[in-house]
Amino acid sequence: xxxxxxxxxxxxxxxxxxxxxxxxxxxxxxxxxxxxxxxxxxxxxxxxxxxxxxxxxxxxxxxxxxxxxxxxxxxxxxxxxxxxxxxxxxxxxxxxxxxxxxxxxxxxxxxxxxxxxxxxxxxxxxxxxxxxxxxxxxxxxxxxxxxxxxxxxxxxxxxxxxxxxxxxxxxxxxxxxxxxxxxxxxxxxxxxxxxxxxxxxxxxxxxxxxxxxxxxxxxxxxxxxxxxxxxxxxxxxxxxxxxxxxxxxxxxxxxxxxxxxxxxxxxxxxxxxxxxxxxxxxxxxxxxxxxxxxxxxxxxxxxxxxxxxxxxxxxxxxxxxxxxxxxxxxxxxxxxxxxxxxxxxxxxxxxxxxxxxxxxxxxxxxxxxxxxxxxxxxxxxx
Amino acid sequence: xxxxxxxxxxxxxxxxxxxxxxxxxxxxxxxxxxxxxxxxxxxxxxxxxxxxxxxxxxxxxxxxxxxxxxxxxxxxxxxxxxxxxxxxxxxxxxxxxxxxxxxxxxxxxxxxxxxxxxxxxxxxxxxxxxxxxxxxxxxxxxxxxxxxxxxxxxxxxxxxxxxxxxxxxxxxxxxxxxxxxxxxxxxxxxxxxxxxxxxxxxxxxxxxxxxxxxxxxxxxxxxxxxxxxxxxxxxxxxxxxxxxxxxxxxxxxxxxxxxxxxxxxxxxxxxxxxxxxxxxxxxxxxxxxxxxxxxxx
Numbered sequence: 001x002x003x004x005x006x007x008x009x010x011x012x013x014x015x016x017x018x019x020x021x022x023x024x025x026x027x028x029x030x031x032x033x034x035x036x037x038x039x040x041x042x043x044x045x046x047x048x049x050x051x052x053x054x055x056x057x058x059x060x061x062x063x064x065x066x067x068x069x070x071x072x073x074x075x076x077x078x079x080x081x082x083x084x085x086x087x088x089x090x091x092x093x094x095x096x097x098x099x100x101x102x103x104x105x106x107x108x109x110x111x112x113x114x115x116x117x118x119x120x121x122x123x124x125x126x127x128x129x130x131x132x133x134x135x136x137x138x139x140x141x142x143x144x145x146x147x148x149x150x151x152x153x154x155x156x157x158x159x160x161x162x163x164x165x166x167x168x169x170x171x172x173x174x175x176x177x178x179x180x181x182x183x184x185x186x187x188x189x190x191x192x193x194x195x196x197x198x199x200x201x202x203x204x205x206x207x208x209x210x211x212x213x214x215x216x217x218x219x220x221x222x223x224x225x226x227x228x229x230x231x232x233x234x235x236x237x238x239x240x241x242x243x244x245x246x247x248x249x250x251x252x253x254x255x256x257x258x259x260x261x262x263x264x265x266x267x268x269x270x271x272x273x274x275x276x277x278x279x280x281x282x283x284x285x286x287x288x289x290x291x292x293x294x295x296x297x298x299x300x301x302x303x304x305x306x307x308x309x310x311x312x313x314x315x316x317x318x319x320x321x322x323x324x325x326x327x328x329x330x331x332x333x334x335x336x337x338x339x340x341x342x343x344x345x346x347x348x349x350x351x352x353x354x355x356x357x358x359x360x361x362x363x364x365x366x367x368x369x370x371x372x373x374x375x376x377x378x379x380x381x382x
Numbered sequence: 383x384x385x386x387x388x389x390x391x392x393x394x395x396x397x398x399x400x401x402x403x404x405x406x407x408x409x410x411x412x413x414x415x416x417x418x419x420x421x422x423x424x425x426x427x428x429x430x431x432x433x434x435x436x437x438x439x440x441x442x443x444x445x446x447x448x449x450x451x452x453x454x455x456x457x458x459x460x461x462x463x464x465x466x467x468x469x470x471x472x473x474x475x476x477x478x479x480x481x482x483x484x485x486x487x488x489x490x491x492x493x494x495x496x497x498x499x500x501x502x503x504x505x506x507x508x509x510x511x512x513x514x515x516x517x518x519x520x521x522x523x524x525x526x527x528x529x530x531x532x533x534x535x536x537x538x539x540x541x542x543x544x545x546x547x548x549x550x551x552x553x554x555x556x557x558x559x560x561x562x563x564x565x566x567x568x569x570x571x572x573x574x575x576x577x578x579x580x581x582x583x584x585x586x587x588x589x590x591x592x593x594x595x596x597x598x599x600x601x602x603x604x605x606x607x608x609x610x611x612x613x614x615x616x617x618x619x620x621x622x623x624x625x626x627x628x629x630x631x632x633x634x635x636x637x638x639x640x641x642x643x644x645x646x647x648x649x650x651x652x653x654x655x656x657x658x659x660x661x662x663x664x665x666x667x668x669x670x671x672x673x674x675x676x677x678x679x
Contacts, residue, residue, distance in 0.1 A: 021467070021470040021471075022463065022466045022467055022470060024462075024463065024466070048470070049470065050466040050469055050470050052462060052463075052466060052501070054459055054462070054494075054497055054501075055493060055494065055496070055497030055500070056493060056494075056497075058455065058456070058494075059456065059459040059493070059494050059497060062452060062453060062456035062459045062460050062463065062494070063459045063460065063462050063463035063466065064463060065452070065460065065463065066427065066450055066452060066456075066459075066460035066461070066462070066463030066464045066467070067463035067464065067466050067467040068463075068467075069450050069463075069464075069467075070425075070450075070463070070464050070467035070468065070471070071467060071471070072466070072467035072470055072471065074463075088453055089453060089456075092452075092453055196425070196448045196450065197448070198423060198425070198448065198473065198476060200448070201443065201445060201446045201447050201448060201449070202443070202448055202449070203437065203438070203440075203443040203445070203448070203449040203450075203451065204449070204450045204451060205450065205451030205452065206437065206438060206439060206440040206441070206442070206443060206449075206451060207434060207435060207438075207439045207440060208439070208440045209439055209440075212440055212441075
């Protein structure tokens, strides 16, 4: 069934179709609609879940963690400061190998207060052990939420489904809502043999001394290696039933491109437009949309970037003193590669990134052999 | 010696030998009786506190029931999550016990505790109060009494700030049940845990739980010292039902001067005679207030 939905409601429908059992959350713009709609779905009897509006995001994730330890399928959603408040518990969730799914809507961080789009909130959580999936359309949000539950429950690693404030969260697009029956086949009821039961006096999270702690973390790290193939597998399965597939990265017109731009989230759309425009002018460009950020798809990127003479990265985020975070990761993935990398930072705090601005980045890279600096800020008033 | 008032019928033990508490630790007595009262169908939630250690190192546990360790400030909301999972899974008749120290209750965990109380979550929250951050080596908490030495109050602490009145604060949330208890009165504690288990909604029990290390007392004297707290009216045993009905459970047959309680512990060695008199006046005033409320009903 097709409906015109804002990104936040697409997420709510994904959670409903996934039959989440415990939902705990705290309001924060621009995420709030996600859980508002879920609480309405529970109230209307469309979703059989416990909806708990707690007194902070920290508590929201703590509640989800405990419910997940007891074997329930759980969900929360947050943004920006809420995500940062959860930071401690993000580690608890991944360290506990709990298959929790969260929606994180990218929003800038104060000071000053800014509710608009920026990716620094989720990217600054990159070492917390959560799988991160960035979405570029409302349809992708709905599909990815459902896939996230399957992925989380397969590898026992929590998953963050991420999309841009307002550009997706509050923007209406036509979204196909799959039949519940199809999703039930794709995503059966949760079964976690490691969950606590009333039958056994087991403990979750006991003190681990140096004899054990390292192995737990190493196993978490090793399991990350399986994420690529597990995600591919479940995407195959999903597309066989539902007919849609996104890939851990999505290269566009990269096969013969001299310049390839890497970006994530809703920037995938305008950057694709710019590539088409430049191609019409005879400039061979391509772009890669990054969907999976943790684990970082280094191998897939290296492969897709093979034709490029120059590589561009467009970051809507900033690690002060280091630059764009995607650029940082791309540089690490391409270590030893001698091609020049043009690392652009633009659109912080919700400033528009227009197609013209993106095009100017390609022209910057065309006009010089090497970038003028390691990080290039674009669209700045000085 | 005080004769027990209530019979403790439950025979089964859910605190096993081999726990990692210090000698004379009050909290082991406390959990032993609480779990006897709650029985096998109980999930325990423990935030960072002495019990994070006492419960045992991976892969061991000294409790005969399922146990969820959780972050310092999250005991009440983790218990909420456990209850939510049990509810949605259709598992009935399970007690969810949050078991937290005073730091995790009065200080860092207070926000989540207040939230759970406001929502009237169906959990029993027990605070075993040893009146300082004992697990990290005796730092002051907002449960530390006036005049007590700790490593962060080397000169005896704040001079006249009374201890945070946690039971009244919890009762002010209009929860069905809030009570004090003392490990020196295990029959009373057992009865209160049983009573709490029979009530749906948020239950809170504040348990005075001596720490020989932090209180500077011999480990053999922890029960005796804890008993003096109630015999002197410094730590009265009472319950508050539905936010307003106050029931005092124990009236000391012969009032013991507070000074006797203070002088039984090394941590009060900096308290002057003048301060002792002031503390006595505070204790008398609090007890007087309790008596008024009892008569009012």
